[in-house]
Amino acid sequence: MGQMEHTNNTREAYMRQALQIAKQGEGWVSPNPMVGCVVAKDGEIIATGFHERYGGFHAERNALLHCSRDAEGADLYVTLEPCCHYGKTPPCTEIIIEKKIKNVYVGCLDPNPKVAGNGVRILREHGISVETGTLEQECRKLNEVFFHFMEHQTPFAAMKYAMTLDGKIACETGDSKWITGEDARGFVQRLRHRYRGIMAGIGTVLADDPMLNCRMAGGRDPVRIICDSRLRLPKDSQIAATASQLETIAAWNREEALRWRAQQALQDPAAGFRTSGKYPEQAMRQLDADRQALEELGVSLLEIPVQGNGDTKQLDLTILFRELAKRGIDSILIEGGGTLNASALQSRLIQRVYAFLAPKLIAGANAKSPIEGQGIPKMADAILLDQIETTQYGRDFCITGRISTPPEKEP
Numbered sequence: 001m002g003q004m005e006h007t008n009n010t011r012e013a014y015m016r017q018a019l020q021i022a023k024q025g026e027g028w029v030s031p032n033p034m035v036g037c038v039v040a041k042d043g044e045i046i047a048t049g050f051h052e053r054y055g056g057f058h059a060e061r062n063a064l065l066h067c068s069r070d071a072e073g074a075d076l077y078v079t080l081e082p083c084c085h086y087g088k089t090p091p092c093t094e095i096i097i098e099k100k101i102k103n104v105y106v107g108c109l110d111p112n113p114k115v116a117g118n119g120v121r122i123l124r125e126h127g128i129s130v131e132t133g134t135l136e137q138e139c140r141k142l143n144e145v146f147f148h149f150m151e152h153q154t155p156f157a158a159m160k161y162a163m164t165l166d167g168k169i170a171c172e173t174g175d176s177k178w179i180t181g182e183d184a185r186g187f188v189q190r191l192r193h194r195y196r197g198i199m200a201g202i203g204t205v206l207a208d209d210p211m212l213n214c215r216m217a218g219g220r221d222p223v224r225i226i227c228d229s230r231l232r233l234p235k236d237s238q239i240a241a242t243a244s245q246l247e248t249i250a251a252w253n254r255e256e257a258l259r260w261r262a263q264q265a266l267q268d269p270a271a272g273f274r275t276s277g278k279y280p281e282q283a284m285r286q287l288d289a290d291r292q293a294l295e296e297l298g299v300s301l302l303e304i305p306v307q308g309n310g311d312t313k314q315l316d317l318t319i320l321f322r323e324l325a326k327r328g329i330d331s332i333l334i335e336g337g338g339t340l341n342a343s344a345l346q347s348r349l350i351q352r353v354y355a356f357l358a359p360k361l362i363a364g365a366n367a368k369s370p371i372e373g374q375g376i377p378k379m380a381d382a383i384l385l386d387q388i389e390t391t392q393y394g395r396d397f398c399i400t401g402r403i404s405t406p407p408e409k410e411p
């Protein structure tokens with residue numbers, strides 16, 4: 001093995017270790033990136049560190065504050081460019097300079113405009129040799145959420161569903177527990193820990209009464225977001241009943257909620273109704289009461305405009321995503337059902353798909369499929385995935401990939 005090859009292998013081995021360490025911050029650092037750092041001197045690792053919690057010290061500082069020996073002249077491997085600005089913590093470039101590090105190896109540059117190459121520049125200006133791009137692709141993939149959020153200011157979204165081998169997500173009867181086995185469902189809990197928000201349509205809440213929490217030991221619960229334009233979320237649903245403990249947002253629309261209540265009131269001959277404006281008074285009173293009850297349970301109500309016409313009006317998901325981004329939600333796991341999945345795909349809001357495939361057949365022309373909507377008329381226009389990975393969990397498979405290009409045609 002040549003000297004050059006040896007050096008490359010060593011560099012990559014240290015960076016791989018830094019990547020492994022970084023993953024310990026998964027779920028806890030958002031909307032910050034996961035970052036890992038390894039400090040090596042004379043062929044020996046003298047410190048490691050990672051960004052542990054949002055607001056806490058960055059990986060480089062965590063490593064450099066706990067070196068087993070003097071770090072002067074050491075090499076530092078870090079998965080993301082060191083920061084150079086005062087945020088919640090002091091800049092990492094300062095401590096790297098102060099500790100007299102000789103060489104810095106950076107996995108990938110930070111897309112944050114406050115850093116974006118400035119961290120590297122400052123280190124070089126202080127005589128430190130900096131090399132960028134070691135395992136760059138792996139380092140970027142680790143933080144696909146952070147890169148997307150920084151570049152687009154809207155949450156990174158992954159659509160997750162479990163289906164039978166004949167492409168159904170529930171039986172014709174509506175029964176859907178469970179499609180996949182324990183191992184696959186265990187991985188889903190990890191995804192719920194990893195993503196900051198979890199989103200479902202009111203159809204799923206009414207059909208399944210899910211909790212949408214994270215049941216992984218030591219995991220973090222995602223913020224639950226229910227798309228519910230008419231505000232039908234039942235007060236005795238598991239979601240509403242636990243909203244004081246688990247952050248819950250119901251995205252709704254006042255006009256749709258009133259229209260629906262007005263229709264209900266009209267259909268109830270016993271109630272009789274009076275109207276002094278566009279909607280019967282009962283509808284307005286009912287809406288006020290429903291809103292108050294949900295808010296008292298701890299549900300945050302987020303009013304969102306609708307798009308579409310007549311009976312096909314639906315919440316504008318692009319606006320909803322923007323509002324969620326303002327609340328610091330950098331990533332969303334969309335757990336359907338098929339109606340919501342179709343809208344999210346059509347709005348081009350999905351970056352990744354996790355499709356769980358169970359070796360079971362349930363048949364039924366009316367059994368629901370993972371993505372409903374209008375569908376794409378021609379196979380040649382199918383939405384493609386790339387960077388495909390397949391993993392087996394017990395008897396089930398998970399296929400994941402990135403949506404390669406924005407869909408040209410509506411699904």
Ligand SMILES: NC(=O)c1ccc[n+]([C@@H]2O[C@H](COP(=O)([O-])OP(=O)(O)OC[C@H]3O[C@@H](n4cnc5c(N)ncnc54)[C@H](OP(=O)(O)O)[C@@H]3O)[C@@H](O)[C@H]2O)c1
Binds near residue numbers: 205
């Ligand atoms: N196997 C799986 O992985 C899996 C996962 C989830 C669900 N499921 C199954 O899926 C079924 C429910 O699916 P579903 O298609 O009936 O309901 P859904 O997609 O869960 O909810 C659809 C409803 O969400 C509301 N909504 C608000 N904004 C929307 C928007 N922009 N786009 C789409 N919907 C919006 C609409 O009701 P409003 O007009 O009232 O707002 C709409 O009718 C259940 O049987 C459940 O078991 C399976």
